[in-house]
Amino acid sequence: MRRMLPLALCCLAAPVAAADMNLTVEIPTLKVAEYHRPYVAVWIEREDHSVAANLAVWYDVKKASGEGTKWLKDMRQWWRRSGRDQAMPIDGVSGATRPAGQHQLRFTDGKAPLGTLAPGHYELIVEAAREVGGHETQRIAFDWPAKAPTHLAAQGTDELGQITLDLNP
Amino acid sequence: MTHRFVRAALAAALLLPFAAQAHKMWIVPSATVVSSDDAWVTVDAAISNDLYYPDHFPAQLDQLTITAPDGTAVKPENPWTGKYRSAFDLPVPQAGTYRIALVNQGLFANYEVDGQKKRWRGKADELKAGIPANAKNVQVSEMASRVETFVTQGKPGGDALKPTGKGLELVPVTQPNDLVTGEKATFQLLLDGKPASNLKVTAIAGATRYRNAQGEQETQTDKDGRFSFTFANPGMYWVNASSEDGKTSVKEAKQRRVAYTATLEVLPQ
Numbered sequence: 001m002r003r004m005l006p007l008a009l010c011c012l013a014a015p016v017a018a019a020d021m022n023l024t025v026e027i028p029t030l031k032v033a034e035y036h037r038p039y040v041a042v043w044i045e046r047e048d049h050s051v052a053a054n055l056a057v058w059y060d061v062k063k064a065s066g067e068g069t070k071w072l073k074d075m076r077q078w079w080r081r082s083g084r085d086q087a088m089p090i091d092g093v094s095g096a097t098r099p100a101g102q103h104q105l106r107f108t109d110g111k112a113p114l115g116t117l118a119p120g121h122y123e124l125i126v127e128a129a130r131e132v133g134g135h136e137t138q139r140i141a142f143d144w145p146a147k148a149p150t151h152l153a154a155q156g157t158d159e160l161g162q163i164t165l166d167l168n169p
Numbered sequence: 170m171t172h173r174f175v176r177a178a179l180a181a182a183l184l185l186p187f188a189a190q191a192h193k194m195w196i197v198p199s200a201t202v203v204s205s206d207d208a209w210v211t212v213d214a215a216i217s218n219d220l221y222y223p224d225h226f227p228a229q230l231d232q233l234t235i236t237a238p239d240g241t242a243v244k245p246e247n248p249w250t251g252k253y254r255s256a257f258d259l260p261v262p263q264a265g266t267y268r269i270a271l272v273n274q275g276l277f278a279n280y281e282v283d284g285q286k287k288r289w290r291g292k293a294d295e296l297k298a299g300i301p302a303n304a305k306n307v308q309v310s311e312m313a314s315r316v317e318t319f320v321t322q323g324k325p326g327g328d329a330l331k332p333t334g335k336g337l338e339l340v341p342v343t344q345p346n347d348l349v350t351g352e353k354a355t356f357q358l359l360l361d362g363k364p365a366s367n368l369k370v371t372a373i374a375g376a377t378r379y380r381n382a383q384g385e386q387e388t389q390t391d392k393d394g395r396f397s398f399t400f401a402n403p404g405m406y407w408v409n410a411s412s413e414d415g416k417t418s419v420k421e422a423k424q425r426r427v428a429y430t431a432t433l434e435v436l437p438q
Contacts, residue, residue, distance in 0.1 A: 066205055073204035076436055080347065083204065084324045 018144045019109040019169050023055070026161030029100040030133070037097035038130040038159055039071060041078035042105070044114075045123045051082040052122060053114050057094040057106060074129035077137055087089055102161075109145070117144045128159040140165050184287050194228060194430060196271055197221045197375070197405055198259075201346050201434040206262050210320050212245075212269060215254040220375040221432075223254035225263060228316070230244055230255045238265025238327025249284045261320055265267050265327030266346060270317035272334070276422060277312055280304040282412045293419045311417045311425040313337070318432040321346035321365040334362035337410060337429035342395065348435045355397040357390075358410055364394030368410050372398050372433075375405040 042056040057078070060068030069088050073079045088094060093113045107114035122144055127137045136159035140149060140152050146167035154163045196214040203210065213221070214228035227250045235243040245257035249374040261267055276296055278289040282304055287301045300307060313336035319329075325344035332338045339345070342355040368390040373383055390396045390410075400406065411428040 022426075066207060068210055070205035076202070077204070077438065079204060079350070080436075094195050 008032070021107045021114070022083050022164075022166040022168075023105040023107070023124070024162070024164040025056075025103045025104065026156070026163065027098060027100045027128070028159070028161040032133065034132050036131040037099060037131070038128040038133070039047070039075055039097065041075045041083070041125075041127045044117070044126055045081065045125060047097055047121055052087055052117055054086070054090060054093050055113055055124075056105060057083070057088075057090060058097045059088075059094065061089055061094060061096050067097065069130070071131065073129045075136070076129075077125070078127050096153060097147065098169060100113075119145060124165055126154075126163050127161060128156075130159055134158050136160050142167060145169055175215075181318075190217045192218055192225060192273070192341050193220060193222055193407060195407055195432055196228065196316055196318050198269065198318050198320050198434075199319060201318070202436070203261055203320065206264070206322060208322065209246075209258050209260045209361050211256065211258045212318070213254050213256050214316075217253075219377045220373060223379060223404060225253065227253060227255040228271055230257065232271040233257070234266040234268075234270045234272050235259065236270075236329035236400035238263045238267065238329055239332065240328035243267070243411065249391060254340075259320070263327070266319055266321045266325050266329055266344065268317060268319055268329040270315055272336075273312060273314045273316075275312055276309055276335040278307060280307040280308045288289055291342065296419065296421060307424070308419075309419070309421040311419065311422040312428075313425065314428040314430075316430040319345040332359050332362055336361065337364075337365060337412065337427045339368060339429060345431065345433055348400065348433055349438050350400055350403050350435055351438060352413075353397050353399045354433075355395060357371075358394045358396065358429065359416055360394075360412065361416070362389075364392070365410070365412065366390055366392045366394055368394070368396075370396045370398075370408065370410045372400075372406045372408045374400075374402060403435050403437040406433045406435060407431075 003129055040058040044052040045056045046052050059072060072083055110116050124140045129135045136156055138154040138156050138160050140154050142152055146169045150167040152165040177250045187399045192265050196212060199211045214222035216226040216228060217224050233245060237243045238438050245259055248257040275290060275292050278300055280300055282301055291299050315336055325346050330341055331341060335390060338359045340357040340359055342357060346355050358368060370388050386398060388396045409430045413424060413426050415424060417425045
């Protein structure tokens with residue numbers, strides 16, 4: 001029993017869980033003649049616009065001979081701020097394009113791809129670019145770490161639907 | 170007076186004001202920012218009044234110099250010269266910035282033979298053979314011009330923009346393929362490798378056909394040859410500076426004209 005004690009202590013301490021963020025990205029259903037799923041990038045910027053974390057990049061990962069990377073530059077803000085510095089694909093970040101609907105993403109403090117954010121003011125950015133379609137960027141400003149559970153949202157207009165960001169301390 | 174004569178005279182009169190206002194030489198790529206190492210760009214080069222509409226004269230591709238990010242010279246693919254424009258393709262496999270330049274260094278001469286005004290242009294070693302022995306009022310001037318643009322695959326940078334030390338050249342402070350609306354872009358102009366101070370620099374946005382005014386933005390280089398623009402609207406911009414001096418490479422030429430033009434793309438935020 002004595003030997004078990006440290007273990008029990010460790011697990012009791014577990015509720016002091018790492019802060020996390022739950023993100024919902026909605027890709028709207030579009031009635032268009034030619035539809036291609038959008039390329040989407042999600043990242044976090046510091047106040048000076050430097051990139052604190054790349055959270056997701058959805059593109060045509062599997063297209064032959066890197067053909068999918070040809071259009072990454074269409075997510076032009078992400079490309080300029082971060083994409084052009086990356087070797088694609090990015091482990092644990094990039095993935096295939098997603099269909100219309102709500103996509104839930106969860107990120108934990110201290111774990112990739114969020115990593116450890118220094119306390120401060122940040123912006124979460126979601127950028128979508130669609131072949132033969134449009135381009136849209138939505139930003140949600142937030143303070144990290146959250147002092148209390150915080151619900152934030154942004155409403156896209158064309159290429160993005162509702163974006164919600166729930167922060168837990 | 171025959172009809173043809175009248176028409177010719179009229180044409181000459183109409184052309185005069187255009188001749189006084191120099192045509193613009195330009196080179197414009199299909200894309201300046203690419204994200205794949207198997208991407209190509211296709212490039213047009215011409216001389217015209219309006220930007221970027223080829224409607225007057227093609228640029229001469231024998232002046233073309235393409236430098237890859239690793240500093241090596243690259244040959245264009247599918248080069249072609251048509252009635253109004255020259256065009257070529259360029260694969261951009263290397264990460265970094267490519268410099269695509271039309272470099273023109275040569276001599277111009279005006280002279281008279283039997284009271285007739287003549288013009289000649291060519292290289293320095295062709296001058297003696299190019300002008301007849303009985304020519305009078307021979308005036309020779311030297312020209313050094315660079316008309317260029319940039320394309321970046323991946324992250325901007327590399328050795329292509331290292332100055333050659335000849336004529337007017339642009340040195341990036343802001344990378345030329347890293348321009349967005351509302352952010353200040355700064356560059357340095359060098360003349361023969363030294364800062365070109367107090368030089369007027371003009372920027373004109375493309376698509377001039379769809380507006381009434383040229384909409385020039387003007388600025389001046391500072392003592393270090395630096396100048397800045399903040400572009401409010403996205404698009405291709407024709408950025409130009411020129412100067413004159415007496416630093417000629419042949420004794421027959423009393424005057425040298427140096428000119429620099431870049432096509433810079435400004436993307437939306």
